[in-house]
Amino acid sequence: MLDIKFIRENPDLLKQAISKRHYNFDLERLLKIDEVRRGLIKEVESLREEQNKASENFSKEKLEDLKQLKDSLQKKEAEFTKIDVEFRRLMLLVPNIPDPVVPEGKSDEDNVEIRRVGETKNFNFKIRDHHTLLRELDLVDLERGTKISGFRGYFLKNEGALLSMALWQFAFDYLIKKGFTPFIAPSLVKENIFVETGKLPLFREDLYATDDNLFLVPSAEIPMMGYHENEILQEEELPKKYVAFSPCYRREAGSYGKDEKGIYRVHEFMKVELIILCKAEHQESVKWHEEVTRYSEEMLVALGLPCRVVINCVGDLPFGFVKMYDIEAWIPSEKRYRESHSSSIVHDFQTRRLKIRYKSHDGKIRFAHSLNNTAIATPRILQSILENHQKENGSVEIPEVLRKYIGKDVITPRSSKNVS
Protein backbone atom coordinates (compact mmCIF):
# COMPACT_ATOMS: atom_id res chain seq x y z
CA MET A 1 0.00 0.00 0.00
CA LEU A 2 1.15 3.49 -0.75
CA ASP A 3 0.73 6.52 1.48
CA ILE A 4 -2.51 8.32 0.62
CA LYS A 5 -0.72 11.63 1.19
CA PHE A 6 1.87 10.62 -1.38
CA ILE A 7 -0.87 9.62 -3.82
CA ARG A 8 -2.70 12.88 -3.25
CA GLU A 9 0.44 14.95 -3.85
CA ASN A 10 1.81 12.90 -6.77
CA PRO A 11 -1.18 11.80 -8.82
CA ASP A 12 0.76 12.08 -12.08
CA LEU A 13 3.52 9.79 -10.85
CA LEU A 14 0.93 7.22 -9.95
CA LYS A 15 -0.94 7.60 -13.22
CA GLN A 16 2.31 6.90 -15.05
CA ALA A 17 2.94 3.82 -12.92
CA ILE A 18 -0.57 2.53 -13.56
CA SER A 19 -0.31 2.97 -17.30
CA LYS A 20 3.24 1.55 -17.39
CA ARG A 21 1.92 -1.56 -15.68
CA HIS A 22 -1.06 -1.65 -18.08
CA TYR A 23 -3.13 -1.87 -14.94
CA ASN A 24 -6.76 -0.94 -14.73
CA PHE A 25 -7.41 1.42 -11.85
CA ASP A 26 -9.58 4.51 -11.48
CA LEU A 27 -7.30 6.91 -9.66
CA GLU A 28 -9.65 9.86 -10.02
CA ARG A 29 -12.31 7.93 -8.14
CA LEU A 30 -9.88 7.18 -5.29
CA LEU A 31 -8.89 10.84 -5.04
CA LYS A 32 -12.54 11.92 -5.00
CA ILE A 33 -13.37 9.41 -2.27
CA ASP A 34 -10.35 10.51 -0.28
CA GLU A 35 -11.64 14.07 -0.37
CA VAL A 36 -15.17 13.11 0.66
CA ARG A 37 -13.77 10.86 3.39
CA ARG A 38 -11.68 13.63 4.89
CA GLY A 39 -14.68 15.94 4.89
CA LEU A 40 -16.69 13.33 6.78
CA ILE A 41 -13.88 12.78 9.30
CA LYS A 42 -14.00 16.47 10.04
CA GLU A 43 -17.78 16.46 10.50
CA VAL A 44 -17.83 13.29 12.64
CA GLU A 45 -15.03 14.55 14.86
CA SER A 46 -16.61 17.92 15.49
CA LEU A 47 -19.89 16.21 16.41
CA ARG A 48 -17.94 13.98 18.81
CA GLU A 49 -16.30 17.01 20.33
CA GLU A 50 -19.71 18.53 20.88
CA GLN A 51 -20.98 15.35 22.46
CA ASN A 52 -17.94 14.90 24.70
CA LYS A 53 -18.34 18.43 26.02
CA ALA A 54 -22.09 18.04 26.56
CA SER A 55 -21.63 14.76 28.41
CA GLU A 56 -19.12 16.31 30.77
CA ASN A 57 -21.72 18.86 31.83
CA PHE A 58 -24.57 16.39 31.94
CA SER A 59 -27.94 17.50 33.25
CA LYS A 60 -31.34 15.87 32.97
CA GLU A 61 -32.96 18.91 31.38
CA LYS A 62 -30.69 18.63 28.35
CA LEU A 63 -31.30 14.92 27.84
CA GLU A 64 -33.45 15.43 24.76
CA ASP A 65 -30.81 17.61 23.09
CA LEU A 66 -28.19 15.00 23.86
CA LYS A 67 -30.28 12.28 22.33
CA GLN A 68 -30.64 14.31 19.16
CA LEU A 69 -26.93 14.93 19.09
CA LYS A 70 -26.26 11.23 19.43
CA ASP A 71 -28.67 10.53 16.61
CA SER A 72 -27.00 12.91 14.19
CA LEU A 73 -23.58 11.60 15.18
CA GLN A 74 -24.64 8.04 14.45
CA LYS A 75 -26.02 9.01 11.05
CA LYS A 76 -22.81 10.79 10.16
CA GLU A 77 -20.74 7.85 11.38
CA ALA A 78 -22.71 5.47 9.21
CA GLU A 79 -22.08 7.74 6.25
CA PHE A 80 -18.37 7.79 7.04
CA THR A 81 -18.12 4.01 7.47
CA LYS A 82 -19.63 3.44 4.06
CA ILE A 83 -17.09 5.72 2.38
CA ASP A 84 -14.25 4.38 4.50
CA VAL A 85 -14.91 0.77 3.46
CA GLU A 86 -14.73 1.78 -0.18
CA PHE A 87 -11.65 3.89 0.45
CA ARG A 88 -9.80 0.99 2.04
CA ARG A 89 -10.92 -1.42 -0.65
CA LEU A 90 -9.48 0.87 -3.33
CA MET A 91 -6.26 1.50 -1.41
CA LEU A 92 -5.52 -2.23 -1.47
CA LEU A 93 -5.74 -2.15 -5.26
CA VAL A 94 -3.15 0.58 -5.77
CA PRO A 95 0.02 -0.98 -7.19
CA ASN A 96 3.54 -0.02 -6.23
CA ILE A 97 5.43 2.43 -8.41
CA PRO A 98 8.11 0.78 -10.54
CA ASP A 99 11.60 2.22 -10.35
CA PRO A 100 12.34 4.40 -13.41
CA VAL A 101 15.05 1.93 -14.49
CA VAL A 102 12.49 -0.89 -14.84
CA PRO A 103 12.11 -1.58 -18.59
CA GLU A 104 8.81 -1.70 -20.44
CA GLY A 105 7.53 -5.10 -21.47
CA LYS A 106 4.82 -7.69 -21.18
CA SER A 107 6.39 -10.93 -19.97
CA ASP A 108 9.63 -12.50 -18.83
CA GLU A 109 10.69 -12.50 -22.49
CA ASP A 110 11.12 -8.74 -22.21
CA ASN A 111 13.39 -8.89 -19.17
CA VAL A 112 16.73 -7.26 -19.85
CA GLU A 113 20.06 -8.91 -19.18
CA ILE A 114 22.37 -7.02 -16.85
CA ARG A 115 25.33 -9.33 -16.56
CA ARG A 116 26.55 -12.87 -16.99
CA VAL A 117 28.47 -14.66 -14.30
CA GLY A 118 30.67 -17.70 -14.91
CA GLU A 119 31.64 -19.49 -18.11
CA THR A 120 29.28 -21.91 -19.80
CA LYS A 121 30.96 -25.26 -20.32
CA ASN A 122 31.59 -26.80 -23.71
CA PHE A 123 30.84 -30.49 -23.47
CA ASN A 124 32.80 -32.71 -25.83
CA PHE A 125 30.17 -35.44 -25.66
CA LYS A 126 26.44 -35.73 -26.24
CA ILE A 127 24.85 -34.36 -23.12
CA ARG A 128 21.80 -35.72 -21.34
CA ASP A 129 18.97 -33.45 -20.31
CA HIS A 130 17.89 -33.36 -16.67
CA HIS A 131 14.90 -35.63 -17.30
CA THR A 132 17.25 -38.34 -18.47
CA LEU A 133 19.71 -37.78 -15.65
CA LEU A 134 16.97 -37.81 -13.01
CA ARG A 135 15.67 -41.09 -14.40
CA GLU A 136 19.00 -42.80 -14.93
CA LEU A 137 20.36 -41.75 -11.56
CA ASP A 138 17.03 -42.57 -9.86
CA LEU A 139 16.79 -39.20 -8.13
CA VAL A 140 13.09 -38.57 -8.55
CA ASP A 141 9.93 -40.63 -8.89
CA LEU A 142 7.41 -38.72 -10.96
CA GLU A 143 5.02 -41.62 -11.61
CA ARG A 144 4.46 -42.30 -7.94
CA GLY A 145 4.56 -38.57 -7.25
CA THR A 146 1.60 -38.14 -9.58
CA LYS A 147 -0.12 -41.13 -8.01
CA ILE A 148 0.12 -39.50 -4.59
CA SER A 149 -0.08 -35.75 -5.29
CA GLY A 150 -1.65 -35.52 -8.72
CA PHE A 151 -0.41 -33.31 -11.53
CA ARG A 152 3.15 -32.02 -11.02
CA GLY A 153 3.65 -34.34 -8.04
CA TYR A 154 7.07 -35.84 -7.36
CA PHE A 155 9.15 -37.77 -4.87
CA LEU A 156 12.80 -36.87 -4.52
CA LYS A 157 14.86 -39.90 -3.64
CA ASN A 158 18.43 -41.07 -3.16
CA GLU A 159 20.88 -38.26 -3.94
CA GLY A 160 17.94 -36.18 -5.17
CA ALA A 161 16.86 -35.91 -1.54
CA LEU A 162 20.39 -35.62 -0.17
CA LEU A 163 21.40 -32.99 -2.69
CA SER A 164 18.35 -30.90 -1.78
CA MET A 165 19.11 -30.96 1.92
CA ALA A 166 22.76 -30.23 1.21
CA LEU A 167 21.74 -27.16 -0.81
CA TRP A 168 19.57 -25.81 2.00
CA GLN A 169 22.34 -26.38 4.49
CA PHE A 170 24.89 -24.81 2.19
CA ALA A 171 22.71 -21.71 1.75
CA PHE A 172 22.12 -21.44 5.49
CA ASP A 173 25.82 -21.77 6.30
CA TYR A 174 26.75 -19.21 3.67
CA LEU A 175 24.19 -16.64 4.84
CA ILE A 176 24.77 -17.17 8.55
CA LYS A 177 28.38 -16.18 7.82
CA LYS A 178 27.00 -13.01 6.21
CA GLY A 179 25.19 -12.15 9.43
CA PHE A 180 21.72 -13.55 8.70
CA THR A 181 19.60 -15.05 11.49
CA PRO A 182 18.34 -18.52 10.55
CA PHE A 183 14.65 -19.45 10.71
CA ILE A 184 12.31 -22.24 9.80
CA ALA A 185 9.12 -20.36 8.98
CA PRO A 186 5.50 -21.53 9.18
CA SER A 187 3.91 -22.30 5.84
CA LEU A 188 0.30 -22.15 7.07
CA VAL A 189 -0.42 -18.47 7.42
CA LYS A 190 -3.44 -16.31 8.21
CA GLU A 191 -5.27 -14.40 5.52
CA ASN A 192 -4.47 -10.93 6.82
CA ILE A 193 -0.74 -11.52 6.37
CA PHE A 194 -1.40 -12.31 2.72
CA VAL A 195 -3.32 -9.06 2.36
CA GLU A 196 -0.56 -7.17 4.10
CA THR A 197 2.18 -8.65 1.92
CA GLY A 198 0.16 -7.69 -1.17
CA LYS A 199 -0.73 -11.22 -2.32
CA LEU A 200 -4.43 -10.67 -1.59
CA PRO A 201 -7.12 -9.57 -2.40
CA LEU A 202 -5.80 -9.97 -5.96
CA PHE A 203 -4.10 -13.21 -7.03
CA ARG A 204 -6.17 -15.50 -4.81
CA GLU A 205 -6.16 -18.04 -7.65
CA ASP A 206 -2.41 -18.54 -7.18
CA LEU A 207 -2.83 -19.71 -3.59
CA TYR A 208 -3.86 -22.88 -1.85
CA ALA A 209 -6.51 -22.18 0.77
CA THR A 210 -7.48 -24.42 3.68
CA ASP A 211 -10.79 -24.92 5.48
CA ASP A 212 -9.46 -23.01 8.49
CA ASN A 213 -8.97 -19.60 6.89
CA LEU A 214 -5.29 -20.32 6.52
CA PHE A 215 -3.38 -20.27 3.26
CA LEU A 216 -0.30 -22.19 2.19
CA VAL A 217 2.58 -19.83 1.56
CA PRO A 218 4.19 -19.47 -1.87
CA SER A 219 7.38 -18.29 -0.17
CA ALA A 220 8.83 -17.77 3.32
CA GLU A 221 8.65 -14.09 2.38
CA ILE A 222 5.07 -14.16 3.69
CA PRO A 223 5.62 -15.45 7.24
CA MET A 224 8.95 -13.64 7.60
CA MET A 225 7.40 -10.31 6.66
CA GLY A 226 4.63 -11.04 9.15
CA TYR A 227 7.20 -11.73 11.85
CA HIS A 228 7.48 -8.07 12.90
CA GLU A 229 3.88 -7.12 12.11
CA ASN A 230 2.64 -4.23 14.28
CA GLU A 231 6.03 -3.58 15.82
CA ILE A 232 8.08 -0.45 16.23
CA LEU A 233 11.78 -1.23 15.98
CA GLN A 234 14.69 1.00 16.88
CA GLU A 235 16.88 2.36 14.08
CA GLU A 236 19.93 0.67 15.67
CA GLU A 237 18.28 -2.72 15.16
CA LEU A 238 18.27 -2.25 11.39
CA PRO A 239 18.95 -3.86 9.08
CA LYS A 240 17.18 -7.04 10.16
CA LYS A 241 18.68 -9.86 8.12
CA TYR A 242 16.76 -13.11 8.13
CA VAL A 243 17.24 -16.35 6.23
CA ALA A 244 14.31 -18.74 6.34
CA PHE A 245 13.58 -22.21 5.12
CA SER A 246 10.03 -23.19 4.22
CA PRO A 247 8.03 -25.41 1.94
CA CYS A 248 6.31 -23.32 -0.75
CA TYR A 249 3.03 -23.92 -2.53
CA ARG A 250 1.91 -22.46 -5.83
CA ARG A 251 -1.17 -23.35 -7.79
CA GLU A 252 0.51 -22.12 -10.98
CA ALA A 253 -2.85 -20.96 -12.25
CA GLY A 254 -2.53 -19.82 -15.83
CA SER A 255 0.54 -21.91 -16.54
CA TYR A 256 -1.25 -24.89 -18.03
CA GLY A 257 0.95 -26.57 -20.54
CA LYS A 258 4.11 -24.86 -19.32
CA ASP A 259 6.96 -27.12 -18.23
CA GLU A 260 4.63 -30.04 -17.78
CA LYS A 261 7.45 -32.50 -17.52
CA GLY A 262 9.98 -32.76 -14.75
CA ILE A 263 10.75 -30.76 -11.67
CA TYR A 264 11.11 -27.22 -12.98
CA ARG A 265 7.56 -26.08 -12.32
CA VAL A 266 5.91 -27.89 -9.41
CA HIS A 267 3.11 -27.10 -6.96
CA GLU A 268 5.14 -27.83 -3.87
CA PHE A 269 8.80 -27.04 -3.42
CA MET A 270 11.33 -25.99 -0.81
CA LYS A 271 13.06 -22.70 -0.62
CA VAL A 272 15.60 -20.85 1.44
CA GLU A 273 14.61 -17.22 1.27
CA LEU A 274 16.17 -14.16 2.75
CA ILE A 275 14.46 -10.98 3.76
CA ILE A 276 15.86 -7.68 4.88
CA LEU A 277 14.23 -4.83 6.75
CA CYS A 278 16.24 -1.65 6.40
CA LYS A 279 16.00 2.10 6.80
CA ALA A 280 13.40 3.90 4.73
CA GLU A 281 15.71 5.32 2.08
CA HIS A 282 15.76 4.37 -1.55
CA GLN A 283 19.56 4.30 -1.63
CA GLU A 284 19.58 1.95 1.34
CA SER A 285 17.18 -0.39 -0.46
CA VAL A 286 19.29 -0.26 -3.60
CA LYS A 287 22.46 -0.97 -1.65
CA TRP A 288 20.98 -4.07 -0.01
CA HIS A 289 19.36 -5.20 -3.24
CA GLU A 290 22.70 -5.24 -5.03
CA GLU A 291 24.31 -6.86 -2.02
CA VAL A 292 21.87 -9.75 -1.61
CA THR A 293 21.68 -10.35 -5.35
CA ARG A 294 25.44 -10.81 -5.26
CA TYR A 295 25.09 -13.36 -2.45
CA SER A 296 22.84 -15.48 -4.64
CA GLU A 297 25.23 -15.17 -7.58
CA GLU A 298 28.16 -16.13 -5.38
CA MET A 299 26.33 -19.22 -4.19
CA LEU A 300 25.65 -20.23 -7.78
CA VAL A 301 29.29 -19.66 -8.68
CA ALA A 302 30.32 -21.80 -5.69
CA LEU A 303 27.99 -24.50 -7.02
CA GLY A 304 29.70 -24.27 -10.39
CA LEU A 305 26.65 -22.94 -12.18
CA PRO A 306 26.96 -20.22 -14.81
CA CYS A 307 24.17 -17.70 -14.49
CA ARG A 308 22.97 -14.30 -15.56
CA VAL A 309 21.11 -11.52 -13.86
CA VAL A 310 18.16 -9.88 -15.60
CA ILE A 311 16.10 -6.91 -14.58
CA ASN A 312 12.43 -7.77 -14.77
CA CYS A 313 10.25 -5.68 -17.04
CA VAL A 314 7.05 -4.13 -15.67
CA GLY A 315 4.98 -6.98 -17.05
CA ASP A 316 6.99 -9.44 -14.97
CA LEU A 317 7.16 -7.21 -11.90
CA PRO A 318 4.79 -8.21 -9.10
CA PHE A 319 2.04 -5.79 -8.08
CA GLY A 320 3.69 -4.66 -4.84
CA PHE A 321 7.31 -4.52 -5.96
CA VAL A 322 9.46 -1.61 -7.10
CA LYS A 323 12.26 -3.43 -8.86
CA MET A 324 13.16 -7.06 -9.32
CA TYR A 325 16.10 -9.02 -10.62
CA ASP A 326 15.77 -12.61 -11.66
CA ILE A 327 18.84 -14.73 -11.56
CA GLU A 328 18.79 -17.39 -14.21
CA ALA A 329 20.94 -20.49 -14.09
CA TRP A 330 22.40 -22.03 -17.24
CA ILE A 331 20.61 -25.08 -18.63
CA PRO A 332 23.02 -26.82 -21.06
CA SER A 333 20.38 -29.03 -22.70
CA GLU A 334 18.23 -26.01 -23.58
CA LYS A 335 21.21 -23.75 -24.28
CA ARG A 336 19.60 -20.98 -22.32
CA TYR A 337 19.36 -19.48 -18.87
CA ARG A 338 16.24 -20.13 -16.82
CA GLU A 339 14.92 -18.38 -13.73
CA SER A 340 16.12 -19.90 -10.49
CA HIS A 341 16.06 -16.88 -8.17
CA SER A 342 14.23 -13.59 -7.66
CA SER A 343 15.51 -10.60 -5.76
CA SER A 344 13.23 -7.66 -5.07
CA ILE A 345 12.97 -4.15 -3.73
CA VAL A 346 9.60 -3.51 -2.09
CA HIS A 347 10.16 -0.15 -0.37
CA ASP A 348 7.45 0.35 2.29
CA PHE A 349 4.60 -1.20 0.32
CA GLN A 350 4.37 -4.28 2.56
CA THR A 351 5.60 -2.68 5.79
CA ARG A 352 2.93 0.01 5.57
CA ARG A 353 0.23 -2.65 5.46
CA LEU A 354 2.01 -4.70 8.12
CA LYS A 355 2.70 -1.63 10.27
CA ILE A 356 6.37 -2.49 10.61
CA ARG A 357 7.94 0.77 11.71
CA TYR A 358 11.09 1.98 13.33
CA LYS A 359 11.98 4.95 15.45
CA SER A 360 14.74 6.83 13.72
CA HIS A 361 17.46 8.83 15.45
CA ASP A 362 15.55 12.05 14.80
CA GLY A 363 12.63 10.63 16.82
CA LYS A 364 10.35 10.13 13.82
CA ILE A 365 8.46 6.91 13.28
CA ARG A 366 8.91 5.54 9.76
CA PHE A 367 7.87 2.46 7.84
CA ALA A 368 10.90 0.28 7.22
CA HIS A 369 11.88 -0.78 3.71
CA SER A 370 11.85 -4.46 2.89
CA LEU A 371 13.60 -6.70 0.40
CA ASN A 372 13.35 -10.37 -0.38
CA ASN A 373 15.58 -12.68 -2.30
CA THR A 374 15.85 -16.35 -3.11
CA ALA A 375 18.90 -18.01 -1.58
CA ILE A 376 18.17 -21.40 -3.11
CA ALA A 377 15.03 -23.11 -4.39
CA THR A 378 14.77 -26.88 -4.75
CA PRO A 379 14.10 -28.99 -6.70
CA ARG A 380 14.28 -26.45 -9.52
CA ILE A 381 18.01 -25.81 -9.14
CA LEU A 382 18.76 -29.55 -9.43
CA GLN A 383 18.05 -29.27 -13.13
CA SER A 384 20.97 -26.94 -13.62
CA ILE A 385 23.26 -28.75 -11.19
CA LEU A 386 22.74 -32.15 -12.81
CA GLU A 387 23.14 -30.93 -16.36
CA ASN A 388 26.16 -28.73 -15.74
CA HIS A 389 28.06 -31.34 -13.74
CA GLN A 390 27.30 -34.39 -15.85
CA LYS A 391 30.04 -36.58 -17.21
CA GLU A 392 30.20 -38.62 -20.37
CA ASN A 393 29.50 -41.90 -18.57
CA GLY A 394 26.19 -40.55 -17.26
CA SER A 395 27.36 -39.84 -13.74
CA VAL A 396 27.15 -36.42 -12.11
CA GLU A 397 29.87 -34.81 -10.11
CA ILE A 398 28.64 -33.30 -6.86
CA PRO A 399 29.71 -29.65 -6.51
CA GLU A 400 32.68 -29.43 -4.20
CA VAL A 401 30.92 -27.21 -1.65
CA LEU A 402 28.15 -29.79 -1.16
CA ARG A 403 30.33 -32.86 -0.76
CA LYS A 404 30.82 -32.51 2.96
CA TYR A 405 27.06 -32.66 3.47
CA ILE A 406 26.54 -35.73 1.30
CA GLY A 407 29.74 -37.63 1.94
CA LYS A 408 30.44 -38.49 -1.67
CA ASP A 409 31.85 -36.87 -4.80
CA VAL A 410 29.86 -38.42 -7.61
CA ILE A 411 26.36 -39.67 -8.30
CA THR A 412 26.55 -42.79 -10.39
CA PRO A 413 23.84 -44.26 -12.62
CA ARG A 414 21.33 -46.62 -11.10
CA SER A 415 22.50 -49.61 -13.13
CA SER A 416 25.86 -49.57 -11.35
CA LYS A 417 24.29 -49.00 -7.93
CA ASN A 418 23.24 -51.39 -5.26
CA VAL A 419 19.64 -50.28 -4.97
CA SER A 420 17.24 -52.15 -2.73
Added chain:
RNA sequence: GGUGGGUUGGCCGAGUGGUUUAAGGCGCUGGUCUCGAAAACCAGUUGGGGAGAAAUCCUCUCAGAGGUUCAAAUCCUCUACCCACCA
Protein backbone atom coordinates in the same frame (compact mmCIF):
# COMPACT_ATOMS: atom_id res chain seq x y z
C1' G B 1 -14.96 -31.24 23.28
C1' G B 2 -16.89 -28.94 28.37
C1' U B 3 -16.50 -25.41 32.46
C1' G B 4 -14.25 -21.52 35.02
C1' G B 5 -10.49 -17.53 35.42
C1' G B 6 -7.80 -14.03 32.68
C1' U B 7 -5.82 -10.16 28.56
C1' U B 8 -4.93 -2.42 31.07
C1' G B 9 0.79 2.04 28.39
C1' G B 10 8.05 -0.08 27.11
C1' C B 11 7.33 -3.39 31.87
C1' C B 12 4.65 -4.36 36.70
C1' G B 13 0.01 -3.07 38.44
C1' A B 14 -4.75 -0.19 40.41
C1' G B 15 -9.31 0.65 38.47
C1' U B 16 -17.01 -2.52 38.25
C1' G B 17 -20.93 3.73 34.46
C1' G B 18 -19.57 10.51 34.95
C1' U B 19 -12.98 15.23 38.26
C1' U B 20 -9.75 8.54 34.75
C1' U B 21 -6.88 14.55 31.09
C1' A B 22 -5.87 5.62 33.01
C1' A B 23 -3.71 5.98 40.13
C1' G B 24 0.95 4.18 41.85
C1' G B 25 5.63 1.93 40.83
C1' C B 26 9.74 0.36 37.58
C1' G B 27 12.46 1.47 33.32
C1' C B 28 13.92 5.19 29.85
C1' U B 29 14.98 10.56 28.27
C1' G B 30 16.06 15.59 29.66
C1' G B 31 17.04 19.05 33.64
C1' U B 32 18.61 20.82 38.79
C1' C B 33 22.50 19.59 42.22
C1' U B 34 27.87 17.64 41.64
C1' C B 35 34.86 17.95 39.94
C1' G B 36 32.20 13.61 38.04
C1' A B 37 28.79 9.92 39.44
C1' A B 38 25.10 7.88 42.77
C1' A B 39 21.04 9.51 45.60
C1' A B 40 17.33 13.13 45.84
C1' C B 41 14.16 16.51 43.42
C1' C B 42 11.63 18.53 38.84
C1' A B 43 9.80 17.57 33.97
C1' G B 44 8.79 14.35 29.94
C1' U B 45 7.74 9.34 28.19
C1' U B 46 1.79 4.49 23.37
C1' G B 47 0.53 4.95 18.73
C1' G B 48 -2.89 6.44 14.64
C1' G B 49 -6.08 10.22 12.16
C1' G B 50 -8.08 15.35 10.90
C1' A B 51 -7.38 20.90 10.64
C1' G B 52 -3.27 24.53 10.46
C1' A B 53 2.40 28.14 7.65
C1' A B 54 3.32 27.25 12.70
C1' A B 55 2.25 27.42 17.76
C1' U B 56 -1.47 24.52 18.72
C1' C B 57 -6.40 22.50 18.72
C1' C B 58 -9.62 18.35 17.98
C1' U B 59 -10.46 13.02 17.62
C1' C B 60 -9.59 7.80 18.25
C1' U B 61 -6.65 4.05 20.89
C1' C B 62 -7.41 -0.33 28.04
C1' A B 63 -6.67 -8.03 23.24
C1' G B 64 -10.07 -7.47 18.42
C1' A B 65 -15.09 -6.58 16.42
C1' G B 66 -20.03 -5.17 17.42
C1' G B 67 -23.91 -3.51 20.89
C1' U B 68 -26.45 -0.86 25.27
C1' U B 69 -26.10 4.43 27.22
C1' C B 70 -26.50 11.43 27.08
C1' A B 71 -21.73 9.08 28.81
C1' A B 72 -17.98 2.58 28.63
C1' A B 73 -11.33 0.22 30.60
C1' U B 74 -15.93 -0.64 33.54
C1' C B 75 -22.37 -3.47 31.33
C1' C B 76 -23.93 -7.11 27.09
C1' U B 77 -22.69 -10.34 22.58
C1' C B 78 -19.20 -12.61 19.41
C1' U B 79 -13.97 -13.72 18.13
C1' A B 80 -8.76 -14.55 19.21
C1' C B 81 -5.08 -15.79 22.61
C1' C B 82 -3.23 -17.32 27.72
C1' C B 83 -4.05 -20.16 32.41
C1' A B 84 -6.57 -23.85 35.38
C1' C B 85 -9.73 -27.90 36.01
C1' C B 86 -12.98 -31.77 33.85
C1' A B 87 -14.03 -35.51 29.94
